[in-house]
Amino acid sequence: MPLAFDWSFFSEYWHPLLWGFIRTLEVSAIAIAMAFVIGALGGAARAYRIPVVSQVAAVYVEIIRCTPILLQIFFLFYGLPELGIVLTPFTVAWLSVGIWGGAYNIENFRAGFLAVPNGLREAAFALGFSRLAVFFNVGLPLGARISLPSSINTYIAVVKNTALVYAISYNELTTVALNINAVTLRNEPFLVLGVVYLTLVWSLSYVLRLVERRLMVPESA
Amino acid sequence: MLALLPSWVDPTAHYIIHEGLTNTLKMAAAAITASVVIGIPFGTLLTVNFWPTRALIRAYVEIWRGLPLIVTILMVYFVGPDYIPGFEPRAIYAAAIGLSLWGSAQVAEATRGAVQSIPRQQHEAAAALGFGWVGRHTYVILPQALRRLLPPLVTLLVGIIQNTTLAAVIGGAELAGTGQRQIERLGAYPPIGLGQIKALEIYGAIMIAFFCISFPLTRLAAYLERRLV
Numbered sequence: 001m002p003l004a005f006d007w008s009f010f011s012e013y014w015h016p017l018l019w020g021f022i023r024t025l026e027v028s029a030i031a032i033a034m035a036f037v038i039g040a041l042g043g044a045a046r047a048y049r050i051p052v053v054s055q056v057a058a059v060y061v062e063i064i065r066c067t068p069i070l071l072q073i074f075f076l077f078y079g080l081p082e083l084g085i086v087l088t089p090f091t092v093a094w095l096s097v098g099i100w101g102g103a104y105n106i107e108n109f110r111a112g113f114l115a116v117p118n119g120l121r122e123a124a125f126a127l128g129f130s131r132l133a134v135f136f137n138v139g140l141p142l143g144a145r146i147s148l149p150s151s152i153n154t155y156i157a158v159v160k161n162t163a164l165v166y167a168i169s170y171n172e173l174t175t176v177a178l179n180i181n182a183v184t185l186r187n188e189p190f191l192v193l194g195v196v197y198l199t200l201v202w203s204l205s206y207v208l209r210l211v212e213r214r215l216m217v218p219e220s221a
Numbered sequence: 222m223l224a225l226l227p228s229w230v231d232p233t234a235h236y237i238i239h240e241g242l243t244n245t246l247k248m249a250a251a252a253i254t255a256s257v258v259i260g261i262p263f264g265t266l267l268t269v270n271f272w273p274t275r276a277l278i279r280a281y282v283e284i285w286r287g288l289p290l291i292v293t294i295l296m297v298y299f300v301g302p303d304y305i306p307g308f309e310p311r312a313i314y315a316a317a318i319g320l321s322l323w324g325s326a327q328v329a330e331a332t333r334g335a336v337q338s339i340p341r342q343q344h345e346a347a348a349a350l351g352f353g354w355v356g357r358h359t360y361v362i363l364p365q366a367l368r369r370l371l372p373p374l375v376t377l378l379v380g381i382i383q384n385t386t387l388a389a390v391i392g393g394a395e396l397a398g399t400g401q402r403q404i405e406r407l408g409a410y411p412p413i414g415l416g417q418i419k420a421l422e423i424y425g426a427i428m429i430a431f432f433c434i435s436f437p438l439t440r441l442a443a444y445l446e447r448r449l450v
Contacts, residue, residue: 066435067428068383070390071397075428078404078420163289167390174292181299190300193292201287 009188013180017192020176024200027090027172028159031098035158038102039151040144043109044135047143057106064103070164072096077168089170093162101158105151112147113139145215152208156201163197173197229415233403233423241399242430248317248385248395253378255321260328261370265358267333278329285326291387294319298391313395316388320381327380331373335366368449375442379435386431400427 042060045053064072073096076087087095116139124134144151166174173196177189263278285293298315301308310318339362347361389398400423407414407423 062436063432066432066439068386068397068431070386071424071428071431074397075424079424082418082421160289163291166291178295187300187303190296194288194296197289197292198284198287
């Protein structure tokens with residue numbers, strides 16, 4: 001039977017829900033930072049064919065992209081303790097989602113670095129810049145900006161994937177909402193989940209698109 | 222070769238393959254079919270300049286693409302029965318419905334892009350030959366758009382196959398769920414289990430199985446991308 005929404009629910013449960021939301025943001029922020037670093041370094045290794053690192057990055061990308069992220073989470077949380085590596089739910093939360101985002105971001109950055117016109121890099125070399133200096137002054141600023149549209153999609157997917165740590169009971173928004181549902185048998189937690197995630201994802205993509213337009217490389221338009 | 226493996230492997234693998242793999246493939250087949258059947262008409266209608274349908278379909282697409290898939294599946298499973306009389310889905314059906322909502326939103330968005338990428342002259346030429354809107358799209362526009370749609374559809378299929386694992390969260394017996402059950406069974410003391418945790422081996426093996434399914438499909442998508450576009 002349809003249940004009428006009871007707004008007094010919120011006055012009772014806003015506090016745990018708010019904390020769940022904060023933990024979702026915390027895990028997302030760490031994972032996005034991780035995805036950025038892995039993506040930039042791995043993407044550079046792939047694009048500039050740095051021996052060994054490039055091959056390792058390629059294998060890493062394929063393994064992560066061709067296996068379900070939920071199993072990666074289970075593997076880290078339930079599988080690794082067999083090797084004596086016991087991780088807390090919080091560590092598994094940011095680590096799994098960060099590793100996942102990093103793999104997708106390597107491909108985004110690789111494409112971005114390869115799209116930087118070779119003439120610009122050659123000009124920097126001609127001016128006497130070292131390889132590292134060329135990367136930090138030419139490759140990274142331009143490549144990261146070119147890859148921004150696809151990286152943004154990865155970051156948004158990272159935020160959405162943090163909901164999966166419900167499977168290992170890390171107390172982020174989804175877990176908190178489902179626990180409240182289990183205790184109260186009410187549907188309001190799902191309404192909260194839907195509204196919060198949609199608001200978060202839509203506003204994040206709106207803001208990031210603004211950033212993207214602001215940072216767009218003029219000639220690439 | 223099987224003789225070299227410890228004796229617990231055979232019954233475990235048998236259950237995971239017969240129950241788990243079958244359910245995973247059934248869910249994936251149902252979800253990709255529903256996604257295409259719902260998504261292509263929705264995507265085509267998104268290109269029609271009539272705001273009420275556009276607004277409705279746009280809302281459908283943005284909601285199911287914006288929500289984390291796991292949240293959609295939890296909603297179908299826990300909230301659906303409260304509002305739809307007689308709707309008491311088993312976990313794998315609820316997950317397949319959630320996957321279809323997400324997949325159809327993806328297909329609709331991809332179809333919109335593919336239909337809009339067909340040059341205007343194709344519409345005009347078909348209209349000049351006397352085709353109405355339906356005939357124009359069925360015989361001229363969509364067949365061309367489908368070629369461009371094929372690579373993203375293969376990519377979506379990979380996504381759907383991998384995300385069938387989310388059914389495990391609500392207790393569905395697909396690959397991840399059956400693996401979970403076997404790990405719990407083997408963790409029990411003899412004679413039921415081994416009294417040992419075999420999570421590393423079983424989850425590792427299931428990940429390898431997913432890799433063997435997904436990797437060729439991602440190559441196929443890349444190949445189609447090069448050939449067709």
